[in-house]
Amino acid sequence: MQEALRFHLSDADPLGRAEIIEQARFARRGARTASRGLSLTIRDLRKSFGDNEVLRGIDLHISAGQFVAIVGRSGCGKSTLLRLIAGLDTATAGSIDFGEEARAEDIRVMFQEPRLLPWARVLSNVEVGLGRERASADAQARAESALVEVGLGEKRGQWPAVLSGGQRQRVALARALVSRPRVLAFDEPLGALDALTRISMQRLLERVWHDQGFTAILVTHDVSEAVALADRVLVIEDGVIAHDIDVDIPRPRRRGSAQLAALEGSILKNLLQGTEDASDL
Amino acid sequence: MSLIDSLPRVGAPKLPRFDGLIPWIVPLAIILVWQLACATGFVSARVLPAPSDVALAGWKLLLSGELVRNIWVSFWRASIGFLIGGSIGFTLGLANGLSQLSSKLTDTTLQMVRNIPHLALIPLVILWFGIDESAKLFLVALGVFFPIYLNTLHGIRTVDPQLIEMGRIYGMTDGELFRRVIFPGALPSIFVGLRFALGIMWLTLIVAETIAASSGLGYMAMQAREFMLIDVVVLSILIYALLGKLADSASRALERLTLSWHPAFQKH
Ligand SMILES: Nc1ncnc2c1ncn2[C@@H]1O[C@H](COP(=O)(O)OP(=O)(O)O)[C@@H](O)[C@H]1O
Ligand SMILES: [Mg+2]
Numbered sequence A: 001m002q003e004a005l006r007f008h009l010s011d012a013d014p015l016g017r018a019e020i021i022e023q024a025r026f027a028r029r030g031a032r033t034a035s036r037g038l039s040l041t042i043r044d045l046r047k048s049f050g051d052n053e054v055l056r057g058i059d060l061h062i063s064a065g066q067f068v069a070i071v072g073r074s075g076c077g078k079s080t081l082l083r084l085i086a087g088l089d090t091a092t093a094g095s096i097d098f099g100e101e102a103r104a105e106d107i108r109v110m111f112q113e114p115r116l117l118p119w120a121r122v123l124s125n126v127e128v129g130l131g132r133e134r135a136s137a138d139a140q141a142r143a144e145s146a147l148v149e150v151g152l153g154e155k156r157g158q159w160p161a162v163l164s165g166g167q168r169q170r171v172a173l174a175r176a177l178v179s180r181p182r183v184l185a186f187d188e189p190l191g192a193l194d195a196l197t198r199i200s201m202q203r204l205l206e207r208v209w210h211d212q213g214f215t216a217i218l219v220t221h222d223v224s225e226a227v228a229l230a231d232r233v234l235v236i237e238d239g240v241i242a243h244d245i246d247v248d249i250p251r252p253r254r255r256g257s258a259q260l261a262a263l264e265g266s267i268l269k270n271l272l273q274g275t276e277d278a279s280d281l
Numbered sequence B: 001m002s003l004i005d006s007l008p009r010v011g012a013p014k015l016p017r018f019d020g021l022i023p024w025i026v027p028l029a030i031i032l033v034w035q036l037a038c039a040t041g042f043v044s045a046r047v048l049p050a051p052s053d054v055a056l057a058g059w060k061l062l063l064s065g066e067l068v069r070n071i072w073v074s075f076w077r078a079s080i081g082f083l084i085g086g087s088i089g090f091t092l093g094l095a096n097g098l099s100q101l102s103s104k105l106t107d108t109t110l111q112m113v114r115n116i117p118h119l120a121l122i123p124l125v126i127l128w129f130g131i132d133e134s135a136k137l138f139l140v141a142l143g144v145f146f147p148i149y150l151n152t153l154h155g156i157r158t159v160d161p162q163l164i165e166m167g168r169i170y171g172m173t174d175g176e177l178f179r180r181v182i183f184p185g186a187l188p189s190i191f192v193g194l195r196f197a198l199g200i201m202w203l204t205l206i207v208a209e210t211i212a213a214s215s216g217l218g219y220m221a222m223q224a225r226e227f228m229l230i231d232v233v234v235l236s237i238l239i240y241a242l243l244g245k246l247a248d249s250a251s252r253a254l255e256r257l258t259l260s261w262h263p264a265f266q267k268h
Helices: A002-028 A078-085 A122-128 A131-134 A139-149 A167-179 A196-213 A223-229 A256-272 B022-039 B051-064 B066-098 B102-112 B119-127 B131-155 B163-169 B176-213 B216-224 B230-258
Strands: A040-049 A052-062 A067-073 A093-097 A107-110 A183-187 A215-219 A232-237 A240-246
Touching: A002 A040, A040 A078, A052 A232, A067 A078, A067 A223, A067 B216, A078 A107, A078 A183, A078 A215, A093 B119, A107 A167, A122 A139, A122 A167, A131 A139, A139 A167, A167 A196, A196 A215, A196 A223, A223 A232, A223 A256, A232 A256, A240 A256, B051 B066, B051 B230, B066 B102, B066 B131, B066 B176, B066 B216, B066 B230, B102 B131, B119 B131, B119 B176, B131 B176, B163 B176, B163 B216, B176 B216, B176 B230, B216 B230
Parallel strands: A067 A215, A067 A232, A107 A183, A183 A215
Antiparallel strands: A040 A052, A040 A093, A232 A240
């Protein structure tokens, strides 16, 4: 009993303070300077695995620097779409256009598993993210500043095995960020984390997105996460984008506010429409 | 102050000064009992000489230079045979793990040859090479080849495909991918092969030297048997055991050095 009580009290204060700091940060940067992100235009994108047609004509425009969340039932093709965007698979038909010529380093992906090299120290794991610029003179300095950005500066010399799940995922984020990507695609990056770690990771994602201005595409099965973070929520159903919902709630958003809850409820209703068994979701 | 904080810390009791000695208690006890059994006449010296007699025999052979020469010859055979068989096995394991073509070409054949116990080839090898050095080297190399080959291949094939995909996403070239992802990932399995191979190396050498040799530890043991020098026979066996243990310790040390990232090797 005592233990639980102490935990809540000690935790409430830093959370509250973080919120104030965040508010100040957003106010300061109110009008964001021209975004570094790439815009994305997808036309009639299709993908089949054998007879299984997973994506049946996705049409989508994402403007530069936008934060887009993609939700849908498990197996609806969210990961497939993300892998196509990241260039990890080739589409059966259709096109994906980034507006301008994108280098490999401009588009980065983060998965549910951190995929760190267990035999490399944290810092060299981050250096992996530099891609072809790994050999450059400032590689180490860049990796270090990416680590500091995710709050893990002091863990640079550790083996991944000694980090917690949330810390590993932050190292993976630093690795994705270190090449200053212009599109960052997330495939349920927080899916394996516990509730508290999730919330602080969501804050971190929102902060780095705000600071760096990349275009963010977040696949998640958690609708509350989607409405908390995204400018826009896409619902995929039967291989097409069934709903495209703007989230017009000013940032920073308060977790658990009535506005977010209402939006979350209506998206969940959309998701459940046309399905007999709601527990299937 | 919570309840948990106020509880006394329970740490595992540590006896650092005795930790290193514990593994030696049982062998020392065995030697003591052995010595006692011989001294009291419970075991006849014609069946098993006392440890002190074995040590004495060792001392005499050491002085005559015979012991060092035979150990050196056996050690040389073991190392050269191991190097030859190990490097061929390692190379083929890498090739077949990395290249579909190479694997299709040779893997089935190798898997068939694997089922022949290499010691069954001794008569044939003697016919081919006589009791020449090359006969022993050939047998050791053949014995060492398979554990190294199989475990290298297995290690490379079971590297986490998600890590390989990650490497590709981050633009690693084939060489970098091998150096930074595939090889380190396969290393634990390669070490398993190495330890197996070291065991087989000594086994093969003992058999080969007892059957067909004119020098080496196995030869020394066979000569001693002819002259009923049972203390020298026991001495040879003990030296084999010691050399085997030495090789194992060396490979473990190497493993600790290169796998320090592995949770199983992390010191706390
Ligand atoms: N490499 C593949 N080969 C065959 N089928 C696949 C492959 N990848 C995905 N699929 C199929 O595509 C569908 C969508 O998968 P996925 O995009 O992973 O769904 P999710 O929305 O849960 O991320 C599933 O039915 C899955 O079985
Ligand atoms: Mg998925």
